[in-house]
Amino acid sequence: MLPLKNKTVLITRSADQSEDFINKLQDLGANTIALPLIETTATNQHELTTLFNTKKYDWLIFTSTNAVKFFFESVNSKNISCKIAVVGEKTKTVVEENGLKVDFIPAEFTAKQLANQLPITENDTVLIPRSDLAKNDIIEILKERRCKVESIAIYKNSTVVYSKTELNNIFKQRIDYITFTSGSTVNSFTKLGITLKNEKVICIGPETEKVAIQNNISVSATANPHTIEGMINSIKKS
Secondary structure, eight states, X not given: OOTTTTOEEEEOSOGGGOHHHHHHHHHTTOEEEEOOOEEEEEOOHHHHHHHHHHOOOSEEEEOSHHHHHHHHHHSXXXXXXXXXXXXXXXXXXXXXXXXXXXOBOOSSOSHHHHHHHOOOOTTOEEEEEEETTOOSHHHHHHHHTTOEEEEEEEEEEEEOOOOHHHHHHHHTSOOSEEEEOSHHHHHHHHHHTOOOOSOEEEEXXXXXXXXXXXXXXXXXXXXXXXXXXXXXXXXXXX
């Protein structure tokens, strides 16, 4: 039995990260529509290399798979000697694909939980490579825990632009679910000026849900765990 047969799901995450999500949904019988709303590109590569080669850190923290991807485009994994913490299982997998071991992953896959649960000691040095749009919550928590924290934007998110014709062709179709995997995708969606009808909105986690609510988007479900698999389970239940 295909639980999502005759259901259509709109995927808004970047094109280079959508394949697994789309395949899993299609395996359950869903129709999928890809509408990538953000694209990511590397930035500050030279600055990252200089920073990492001139300083020593106790912890390296990754809060997304993109952070891992762009970090190791500049830094050789063989030069990593510090401990590594990641926000979730998918990020852990990408780190391991670079031949490294993950030392910590939080029980709940959010940046705040990672910062609160990380087994650090006072004056530990921490480096956080991240998006240019990342919030400072994790940095503030770690500083309150008396860590020495440095962060550097190593990739930037840009909104993908669509013509009115392209958008009309997509939204004239029946869409049952719209999925958001980051606050950036929500903000980019809002800029399109699309009026929602009866679509159910599924968010990957509480931070994404918060951005949706700030943009007056009614959220039908927020995944728990905060993963693609969690989103699919939320779709099946809603």
